[in-house]
Amino acid sequence: MARVTCPNCEAKATITSRETQSAHVVNLYCSCTNTRECGATFRITQSFDHFLNPPVQSTQQLAAALIKSLPREQQLELVGL
Numbered sequence: 001m002a003r004v005t006c007p008n009c010e011a012k013a014t015i016t017s018r019e020t021q022s023a024h025v026v027n028l029y030c031s032c033t034n035t036r037e038c039g040a041t042f043r044i045t046q047s048f049d050h051f052l053n054p055p056v057q058s059t060q061q062l063a064a065a066l067i068k069s070l071p072r073e074q075q076l077e078l079v080g081l
Helices: 056-069 072-080
Strands: 013-022 025-032 041-047
Touching (some): 056 072
Antiparallel strands (some): 013 025
């Protein structure tokens, strides 16, 4: 996870708690560590957007599905490579 910074003073912030909204969305409750000049508390919503590179397991499943969709002779040809 990336470092959390205060949106007010841009100092480092600490995550004090988290609240799961769904499988891919979480609220992070944070406190600014710059207590002398800021001391803000705030919430950040973090969410998953998309994969830039799919996980290996997904890639393997996709490859297996593509191979299974080929005629038997083409499958055997690929195995020979």
